[in-house]
Amino acid sequence: xxxxxxxxxxxxxxxxxxxxxxxxxxxxxxxxxxxxxxxxxxxxxxxxxxxxxxxxxxxxxxxxxxxxxxxxxxxxxxxxxxxxxxxxxxxxxxxxxxxxxxxxxxxxxxxxxxxxxxxxxxxxxxxxxxxxxxxxxxxxxxxxxxxxxxxxxxxxxxxxxxxxxxxxxxxxxxxxxxxxxxxxxxxxxxxxxxxxxxxxxxxxxxxxxxxxxxxxxxxxxxxxxxxxxxxxxxxxxxxxxxxxx
Amino acid sequence: xxxxxxxxxxxxxxxxxxxxxxxxxxxxxxxxxxxxxxxxxxxxxxxxxxxxxxxxxxxxxxxxxxxxxxxxxxxxxxxxxxxxxxxxxxxxxxxxxxxxxxxxxxxxxxxxxxxxxxxxxxxxxxxxxxxxxxxxxxxxxxxxxxxxxxxxxxxxxxxxxxxxxxxxxxxxxxxxxxxxxxxxxxxxxxxxxxxxxxxxxxxxxxxxxxxxxxxxxxxxxxxxxxxxxxxxxxxxxxxxxxxxxxxxxxxxxxxxxxxxxxxxxxxxxxxxxxxxxxxxxxxxxxxxxxxxxxxxxxxxxxxxxxxxxxxxxxxxxxxxxxxxxxxxxxxxxxxxxxxxxxxxxxxxxxxxxxxxxxxxxxxxxxxxxxxxxxxxxxxxxxxxxxxxxxxxxxxxxxxxxxxxxxxxxxxxxxxxxxxxxxxxxxxxxxxxxxxxxxxxxxxxxxxxxxxxxxxxxxxxxxxxxxxxxxxxxxxxxxxxxxxxxxxxxxxxxxxxxxxxxxxxxxxxxxxxxxxxxxxxxxxxxxx
Ligand SMILES: Cc1cc2nc3c(=O)[nH]c(=O)nc-3n(C[C@H](O)[C@H](O)[C@H](O)COP(=O)(O)OP(=O)(O)OC[C@H]3O[C@@H](n4cnc5c(N)ncnc54)[C@H](O)[C@@H]3O)c2cc1C
Numbered sequence: 001x002x003x004x005x006x007x008x009x010x011x012x013x014x015x016x017x018x019x020x021x022x023x024x025x026x027x028x029x030x031x032x033x034x035x036x037x038x039x040x041x042x043x044x045x046x047x048x049x050x051x052x053x054x055x056x057x058x059x060x061x062x063x064x065x066x067x068x069x070x071x072x073x074x075x076x077x078x079x080x081x082x083x084x085x086x087x088x089x090x091x092x093x094x095x096x097x098x099x100x101x102x103x104x105x106x107x108x109x110x111x112x113x114x115x116x117x118x119x120x121x122x123x124x125x126x127x128x129x130x131x132x133x134x135x136x137x138x139x140x141x142x143x144x145x146x147x148x149x150x151x152x153x154x155x156x157x158x159x160x161x162x163x164x165x166x167x168x169x170x171x172x173x174x175x176x177x178x179x180x181x182x183x184x185x186x187x188x189x190x191x192x193x194x195x196x197x198x199x200x201x202x203x204x205x206x207x208x209x210x211x212x213x214x215x216x217x218x219x220x221x222x223x224x225x226x227x228x229x230x231x232x233x234x235x236x237x238x239x240x241x242x243x244x245x
Numbered sequence: 246x247x248x249x250x251x252x253x254x255x256x257x258x259x260x261x262x263x264x265x266x267x268x269x270x271x272x273x274x275x276x277x278x279x280x281x282x283x284x285x286x287x288x289x290x291x292x293x294x295x296x297x298x299x300x301x302x303x304x305x306x307x308x309x310x311x312x313x314x315x316x317x318x319x320x321x322x323x324x325x326x327x328x329x330x331x332x333x334x335x336x337x338x339x340x341x342x343x344x345x346x347x348x349x350x351x352x353x354x355x356x357x358x359x360x361x362x363x364x365x366x367x368x369x370x371x372x373x374x375x376x377x378x379x380x381x382x383x384x385x386x387x388x389x390x391x392x393x394x395x396x397x398x399x400x401x402x403x404x405x406x407x408x409x410x411x412x413x414x415x416x417x418x419x420x421x422x423x424x425x426x427x428x429x430x431x432x433x434x435x436x437x438x439x440x441x442x443x444x445x446x447x448x449x450x451x452x453x454x455x456x457x458x459x460x461x462x463x464x465x466x467x468x469x470x471x472x473x474x475x476x477x478x479x480x481x482x483x484x485x486x487x488x489x490x491x492x493x494x495x496x497x498x499x500x501x502x503x504x505x506x507x508x509x510x511x512x513x514x515x516x517x518x519x520x521x522x523x524x525x526x527x528x529x530x531x532x533x534x535x536x537x538x539x540x541x542x543x544x545x546x547x548x549x550x551x552x553x554x555x556x557x558x559x560x561x562x563x564x565x566x567x568x569x570x571x572x573x574x575x576x577x578x579x580x581x582x583x584x585x586x587x588x589x590x591x592x593x594x595x596x597x598x599x600x601x602x603x604x605x606x607x608x609x610x611x612x613x614x615x616x617x618x619x620x621x622x623x624x625x626x627x628x629x630x631x632x633x634x635x636x637x638x639x640x641x642x643x644x645x646x647x648x649x650x651x652x653x654x655x656x657x658x659x660x661x662x663x664x665x666x667x668x669x670x671x672x673x674x675x676x677x678x679x680x681x682x683x684x685x686x687x688x689x690x691x692x693x694x695x696x697x698x699x700x701x702x703x704x705x706x707x708x709x710x711x712x713x714x715x716x717x718x719x720x721x722x723x724x725x726x727x728x729x730x731x732x733x734x735x736x737x738x739x740x741x742x743x744x745x746x747x748x749x750x751x752x753x754x755x756x757x758x759x760x761x762x763x764x765x766x767x768x769x770x771x772x
Contacts, residue, residue, distance in 0.1 A: 016766045029718065030718055030719075030772055032772075070275045073275065073276065073279070074279055077279060185283050185286050185287055185317055186279060186282075186283050187283070187316070187317045187318050188280050188283065188317060188318030188319060188322065188331055189318045189331065191276055191279050191280055191283075192276075192331065194276075195276065
């Protein structure tokens, strides 16, 4: 079985970032970059499958500039077998990413694409769904549990009304939720071993056609100070004053 | 870019020359950073949530943590690959150690078993000795200890009275080793003893040998979770093969392990300082007085900004030194003689790092506690523990007094032998003062100590200056603030060294509020 795990390079979700003065993007000087945490969960899940069944092959792919090698090496250190860097300096939106991933899928023929449900930088939550629809494959999103059987996957997903268990035939696209697993510490020998695992650079097969464009990035306006009220009555009249009640 | 071996500057050359560039933490590769990240995650998730039970020395907890660290490859980063280590550089091992050291008690336990207890063996052991003991130490399955001090022999380490005699093909050891870190859970002790009461030598003593026992735990001010006890040797018998290195040359083992140990202790003392900075930044943002966060107040901002500047300079000198040590091992390492030369070459820098880093740590944890006000003085908040734990850093691995004496003495001795130059580079005001002070050829201890301060400050200033130029960004502001602090300290040291008056250069103007804000943003040292 071959599992394809797309990983996105994102700014460390815990770092504070500021917009560039001209609002054209984020000031990332000195910022730390990480694997999108949802994607890291996908890598971890794939590695656990491989530990249970050594015939599993894990291919990680990242679409972006040369620096993405860092995140791919990290995925290799966690335990992926090989990496593909689709090298491009273009901007992508979710539909364009789905299109390029579809090209990778065509080349690699994985049995399962396991990917983060969203990336912490844009929070779009659509690339996985779009990819499944492009491929005409079944999809299961927000997986909090995953079991792989012969030719099928059983996926538990958490919904507002309770947990839902789906069985889908493979090949399929599964997107990961935070609860799926807790990624391991990366062992130092694994990091050394990752240096000699194959990492292939490929040009993009598609040209992104952006349907959404970022016009401007700015900090949210700072919140004006509130005021304290002494009693419930005062609160109610204050709310009425503001027209919220 | 690692300093290449062939062009590596000679020991103490910082004093008379200015290099074009130095290795800084910004130069660690992305692989290195991944390893460092593993260490930080380990500390944050496995150690920091449990510091209270660690301080109670809960049964079996510490060995379990060491084992877990070993499984991740953390217990033998710079140990030879042939014996279970990863064979990586000492600089990277030290940076990993810094992040494994966020809690003092765990730091000593880990630092000793992965460091000073192994390094003697790795550098001076025979292949058989290494093959026998290193694999389990590097795996974290066994724990090591280093036993030099005695009740009546501390700073004056060579006055040790523990004896060894060869009896029927076995060494018989008698004596008491005091203050032995890891004693409670150590499996292997590197013991210094005198053969027939004369020849200072090193021995590998397994815990379960006949005649080996451990006394009760010392009741300490801090580092309560680390084990410190006496190793008592009463007709202890160990195999003849367990003497390490040559008879009478135990001081090579002991002191070269200490050179590397001092360099590594600098990293160990930066870990708690790093954590304390993060705590102080978060607390001062949170705490409101006079209707606002206390982090808005100038005197609080001054504390945070000065912490960042001190940390910046410490980091610059420590990891510059580590890269130098690595280059020395690349050039000479491999044979026992080569290892000895390599661990000795930067002894002056190692002492400077030890003293400077431990005093920076002391300042940072003290001012971090001050940021907490009365709450800092209670056990409800984590800063009191850092304050207590940090105290010992200035005492062990050679007290800061002993390191000061050693530093200037050695530099003057090397100058006499033509091995180093005491003609100052003059690349800073501090360097000029240091050159003038050393030219007086001081002999009494007070002046010698003051000269050491000047040499140390010159090394710190030069390292911080080069790093700031290389990294850009916030480096310039941190350097400027550090320079103000270092110049004032240098003026005082110069007065002690020479008795002469001195006029301080004007202070650089620094945006303290901005620097303090960066500390808050980075939750600790500014990157
Ligand atoms: C928690 C802890 C853990 C330790 N772990 C270990 C360990 O694992 N292995 C080990 O071998 N040792 C260990 N030590 C011992 C430590 O290295 C010694 O305490 C240290 O070297 C100082 O020796 P001392 O305590 O005998 O002090 P002393 O040597 O008695 O010094 C007392 C004071 O006098 C000063 N002084 C001494 N000589 C001079 C001089 N010539 N000129 C000027 N001032 C001087 C010292 O600087 C100090 O301020 C540990 C100590 C502690 C507290």
